[in-house]
Amino acid sequence: MQTSNLSASFIYPLIIAAGILQAWGPPMNGALQKSLVNPWLASLVSFLPIIALLLCLFICIPKPLPTMAGLQSMPWWAPLGGLLGAGAVVAGLMFVNKIGAGAFAGLTISANLLMSVFIDKFGWFGVEVHALSPGRMAGCALMVIGIVLISKF
Template identity: 70%
Template sequence: MENNNQIWLYPLIIVAGALQAWGPPMNGALQKSLSNPWLASVVSFLPVLALLTCVFLCLPRPLPSGEGVMTMPWWAPLGGLIGSVAVIVGLMFVQKVGAGTLAGLTITANIIMSLFIDKYGMFGIQQHPLSLGRMAGGALMVAGIYLISKF
C-alpha cells in the first residue's frame, strides 16, 4: 500500500469485487426468465444507464475539454463494450458451470491478461515487470480454478 491516505479505497474495492460475484447469477436468472440472452443483456444494462445518467445530470462537472476529446485514444470508449462480453458470457453460462467456476475462470483470465498489460504498459498504464512472484501468483490462480472447477 503505497499511500496510507488512500487505504480506505481497499475495502471499497473488496466490496465491489464481492458484489461482482452477484452479477452473473442475477443475470442468469434474468436470462432464464426472459429466454432471450440478448434481451436479457439489454435489460441488465438499462438500470446502469439510468443510474449513470442520473449521476451525470446531478454532477455534470467537470466537462471534457475539446483537447481531451481530440487526443483520446480510439480504443478508450470501448471499455464498456469489452465489459459487456463478460456480462453476456456470465448470463449465458453461469447456470451451466456454476458461479464459482465462472467467477474463477473470468478472474483468473483477468489476472493473467493483467500481468501482460502491466508488463508491456498497454493502454497507457505504467509498466510493471513480470517477476517470478507475479508469475507464481498467476500459476496459483490457474491451479486454484482447476480445483474449484474439478471439485
C-alpha cells in the same frame, strides 16, 4: 473524488467490496436470462438500470466536462471498454447456470489476472509498466491451480 487523495486503507476495502458485489452479477444475470429466455433481451434489461443510474448521476453532477484537447487526445479505443465489459455480462448470463458461479468467477478472474499482468508488463492502454516478476508469475500459477481445483471439485 480523485483516487490520488484516497489512502490505500480506504481504497482497498472499496475494491474488495466491488469484487464481492461483482460476484453477484453473473448469477443475477443468469436468473434474468432464465426468466427472459432471450440472452440479448436479458443483456439489454441488465444494462438499462446502469444507464439510468449513470444518466441521473450525470444530470446531478455534470462537471467536470471534457475539454476539446482531452477529446482530441483520446485514443480511438478508449470508449470501447464498456463494450468489452458487455461481453463479460453476456457470457455470465449465458454460462453461469451451466458451470456454476464459482467456476465462472474463477475462470473470468483468472483470465483477467493473466491478461492484466501482460498489460502491466508491456504498459498497454497507457498503464504504468510493472515487471513480470517471479512473484507475479507464481501468483498467476496459483490462480490457475485454484480454478482447476474449483472447477474439478
